[in-house]
Amino acid sequence: MFENLTDRLSGSLRSITGQARLTEENIQGTLREVRMALLEADVALPVVKDFVEAVKQRAVGQDVSKSLNPGQMFVKIVNDELQAVMGQANETLNLSVQPPAVILMAGLQGAGKTTSVAKLARFLQEKEKKKVMVVSADVYRPAAIKQLETLATEVGALFFPSSIEQKPIDIANAAIAAAKLQFADVVIVDTAGRLAIDEAMMAEIKQLHAAITPAETLFVVDAMTGQDAANTAKAFNDALPLTGVVLTKADADSRGGAALSVRHITGKPIKFLGVGEKTTALDPFHPDRIASRILGMGDVLSLIEEAEQKLDKKKAEKLAQKIKKGKRFDLEDLRDQLQQMKDMGGISDMLDKLPGMGNIAQAAQSQIDNKMFTRMEAIINSMTPQERRNPDVLNGSRKKRITAGSGTDIQDLNRLLKQHKQMAKMMKKMKSKGGMANMMRGLGGMMPPGGKGGFPGM
Incomplete structure (x- = not known):
């Protein structure tokens, strides 16, 4: 971004x-x-x-x-x-109302409203420890109701069923009544989108808003539309008392025009950024951190928060103890590291948050094959536990079986084994005196002149 x-x-x-x-x-x-x-x-x-x-x-x-x-x-x-x-600082959701707090989601079709409902439900459950119910008032798209039901199951939120025969106001009121009976803290109402702003749409959403008086009215908009995102948000804000904006597809937007225009034009804060397709890919919007990233100063705070949430501390501790005792770093350990790196958004996403690393992150993005980690995992998964713990036993026939089982070729397997050896050497240096300094020297040795090559696939 x-x-x-x-x-x-x-x-x-x-x-x-x-x-x-x-x-x-x-x-x-x-x-x-x-x-x-x-x-x-x-x-x-x-x-x-x-x-x-x-x-x-x-x-x-x-x-x-x-x-x-x-x-x-x-x-x-x-x-x-x-x-x-x-907008200076992150503005959180105002949910300090008598439960259930109602969140109304508005926006054009294709902006990612339904996915954002699921992401927000997950965020509120995991970070705010709220009991969340979701409901679709999109009576024009039967697929939207089914999609939300599937996503609700995935994130573990309560789902209130609705059908295209019902009126949006009736659906929302019934969901709020059901949420009270089930002691839900929050009800998120997904609304119908259109391909463009029209009078019928605005009249319908105004009536819905008046009927349920939500605690938060969030406008979901695609960051890829640039300053058009701000203009669309203004049109909605003129019709509805918006309380904030959710900017989706921010990870795919290399320009950032929407993020810089929305607040100024609408006077409403961006509260969340959608940064991927997964239901975990929703970040609170911190203007100070975003400004720092725009100027190439990184965003270390977000990186630390992400590590706190996504890294498996037990696995990290187990590996640290293993290396400390002088035990070998095996392919099962490497697989764990690959999975953790994927959870953190990959190499380029991590580099992008480090000060002065913006250009390197872009180079990594263009040179690293994103499917490489998936291939490496597939290769390791095709091995027996014995082979993962002791790669030295891999001979020609074993390699042939592994590559056939993982749908890869011998070059991929040999590249993985070479990479594993280099990482094992670094882990050994971590154990010895002056561990971190030795490891950094080891990393330097992996990088040929010009800085190319170190990471696999670069």
């Missing part, structure tokens, strides 16, 4: 960081570059104008004269203004 914007802004800000003093003249060129970067990222024109003007006013004002390093101060000003445009 934001790759194009990060590249352009990093380049334009580099020219200003060596300045001894900031003046209107020496920041003019950089501001022009910043303006172009934002327009190319499909940020709405009024937002670009206000942003550039705000940066200019602060940069040539009193803030900079007190700074020892004006160049760094300019980067800080850009960072602060990016945060201001997106």
Whole structure:
């Protein structure tokens, strides 16, 4: 996310960081570059104008004269203004009402509303420890009701059945009544989408909103539509008292125009980012962290939170104890590591959150075959427990059986074994005195000149 914007802004800000003093003249060129970067990222024109003007006013004002390093101060000003445009701090859902708290989800067809309902249900159950019921009031698309039922089962949420013969208001009221009987804390109501905004749609959702008075009215919009996302959100906000926005498909949006435009145009905060297809792929929106990532400064806090939630601590502890006792790092351990890396979004996603690693993350994305980890897992799964614990027993006939069973070839298997040997060596260095330093030297040895090659498949 934001790759194009990060590249352009990093380049334009580099020219200003060596300045001894900031003046209107020496920041003019950089501001022009910043303006172009934002327009190319499909940020709405009024937002670009206000942003550039705000940066200019602060940069040539009193803030900079007190700074020892004006160049760094300019980067800080850009960072602060990016945060201001997106809303300063994360705004959580307001569920402090008499249960069940009702969340109404609105948006156009294809924006990912139904999937977002399931993601939000999972988020509220796992993070907020709420009992959640979901219901579909989309009476125009029978498949939407079935889809939500399937997703509700997957995330473990209560599902209230509905049919296309019913009226949306009746469905929602019946679901709320059922939620009270089952002591649910939250009811999430999925509504019908259209291909474009029309009067009938707006009238229907207005009536539904008036009938159930939700605690939260969230607008779900596709980040890929850029500034159009902000304009659509404004049209909905004019008809409905929105409380926030869920920006979906943010992982596929390299521009970031929607994230920078929505708040400014609607006055409503982005509360969540949809960052993938899985039901776990929903992140609270933190403007400060996003601004940091746009400027190539990484997002270590999100990486730590993700690690806390997704890494299996017992497995990590077990491996640490095993290495400490001098036992061998085997292929079962490697499989665990691959699974954990996949859960964290893969190498490129992890690198993207580390400071100064934005360009490397992009290079990794373009050079790493994302199916590689799946192939590696398939190869390991095709082995016997004995072969996984002791790869040295693998001879020609065993290799042939493994590759046939995993649908791979001998080159894939040999590459995996080579990679395993390198990781085993690193783990051995971790055990010895000066472990981390030795491991980093080992990693350096794996990287040929120019930095290419270290990770498998690069």
